[in-house]
Amino acid sequence: xxxxxxxxxxxxxxxxxxxxxxxxxxxxxxxxxxxxxxxxxxxxxxxxxxxxxxxxxxxxxxxxxxxxxxxxxxxxxxxxxxxxxxxxxxxxxxxxxxxxxxxxxxxxxxxxxxxxxxxxxxxxxxxxxxxxxxxxxxxxxxxxxxxxxxxxxxxxxxxxxxxxxxxxxxxxxxxxxxxxxxxxxxxxxxxxxxxxxxxxxxxxxxxxxxxxxxxxxxxxxxxxxxxxxxxxxxxxxxxxxxxxxxxxxxxxxxxxxxxxxxxxxxxxxxxxxxxxxxxxxxxxxxxxxxxxxxxxxxxxxxxxxxxxxxxxxxxxxxxxxxxxxxxxxxxxxxxxxxxxxxxxxxxxxxxxx
Numbered sequence: 001x002x003x004x005x006x007x008x009x010x011x012x013x014x015x016x017x018x019x020x021x022x023x024x025x026x027x028x029x030x031x032x033x034x035x036x037x038x039x040x041x042x043x044x045x046x047x048x049x050x051x052x053x054x055x056x057x058x059x060x061x062x063x064x065x066x067x068x069x070x071x072x073x074x075x076x077x078x079x080x081x082x083x084x085x086x087x088x089x090x091x092x093x094x095x096x097x098x099x100x101x102x103x104x105x106x107x108x109x110x111x112x113x114x115x116x117x118x119x120x121x122x123x124x125x126x127x128x129x130x131x132x133x134x135x136x137x138x139x140x141x142x143x144x145x146x147x148x149x150x151x152x153x154x155x156x157x158x159x160x161x162x163x164x165x166x167x168x169x170x171x172x173x174x175x176x177x178x179x180x181x182x183x184x185x186x187x188x189x190x191x192x193x194x195x196x197x198x199x200x201x202x203x204x205x206x207x208x209x210x211x212x213x214x215x216x217x218x219x220x221x222x223x224x225x226x227x228x229x230x231x232x233x234x235x236x237x238x239x240x241x242x243x244x245x246x247x248x249x250x251x252x253x254x255x256x257x258x259x260x261x262x263x264x265x266x267x268x269x270x271x272x273x274x275x276x277x278x279x280x281x282x283x284x285x286x287x288x289x290x291x292x293x294x295x296x297x298x299x300x301x302x303x304x305x306x307x308x309x310x311x312x313x314x315x316x317x318x319x320x321x322x323x324x325x326x327x328x329x330x331x332x333x334x335x336x337x338x339x340x341x342x343x344x345x346x347x348x349x350x351x352x353x
Contacts, residue, residue: 008219008233008284014226018108018205021223022276025207027106031094033273036064036074043076051092058088065269069112069200075269078252082265087253094248094275101244103281104209109273115199118264119159121256127152127163128208129249132242139166140251142184144293149237151208151220152251155196162191163220168236168291170216185257189220190230208245209282210237217286233284239291248275
């Protein structure tokens with residue numbers, strides 16, 4: 001029997017830490033990013049040599065810093081210049097030694113912020129990333145592509161957290177109460193279900209289990225400080241089988257795409273990155289759907305009411321509720337069409353006068 005059960009049973013707290021979540025999903029392969037030695041001084045050199053970081057941007061904002069909150073160990077620090085949205089971004093090829101394509105992974109890391117850190121309107125934080133072998137685009141910055149996806153985190157005003165995903169959509173997905181879709185940029189999942197702290201460490205544990213292409217049965221789970229914050233099934237991460245988990249996207253900056261997100265300065269700190277992974281995708285139940293990219297608020301209707309190959313529905317997300325939301329959306333669309341027709345008749349009458 002697959003370790004990815006069609007019925008998800010998740011503990012409220014991870015009594016043994018992130019490793020217990022990985023074990024529950026049968027993920028035995030583990031890699032970690034070593035802590036910077038006290039003798040290291042060049043952050044970019046350390047990250048490229050020890051973490052095999054690629055496509056580094058914002059190198060001037062990266063530094064190696066002693067832990068400001070107690071342990072004395074060296075951390076990776078990111079400075080956010082005041083009056084800008086700048087930060088730093090690079091990829092960590094966590095799965096480059098995998099023997100088979102990675103379809104489920106657990107990422108853990110710890111993040112801290114200055115005691116007086118101003119959240120402003122929000123900013124990005126690292127998360128899991130996936131792509132096809134020959135993908136040329138990156139699924140961030142408004143790019144919605146069929147050959148990649150991203151599942152970064154965000155902080156928002158007052159430090160509330162969410163998973164911020166670049167994923168396909170489908171009819172009914174954006175009508176769920178814990179899903180906020182944007183026509184141009186990413187999708188917010190369970191905004192406000194946890195919070196980041198100033199002046200201390202928050203441990204993040206994120207699980208992503210990929211969907212079967214053509215079915216909305218992907219899974220994302222997140223624990224904050226080992227307490228369950230969000231668990232959502234019914235996610236489409238991919239429409240093609242060759243899109244798999246490829247890396248950790250270390251991405252942190254203010255934004256948002258407007259100057260209203262500009263930083264008031266400050267620094268974040270990162271430590272204890274680790275990833276467990278395996279070759280099995282999700283086998284939770286989900287409906288067969290037609291996915292769309294780009295303007296994700298106007299998705300097509302589901303192709304059929306049939307579901308993927310799980311024996312029962314996941315208790316975390318009911319496929320029937322998604323269909324009910326789709327019906328509501330269709331009713332709203334029909335009403336809008338009738339209103340438009342009436343307006344056209346009125347305009348035509350005015351032109352004849």
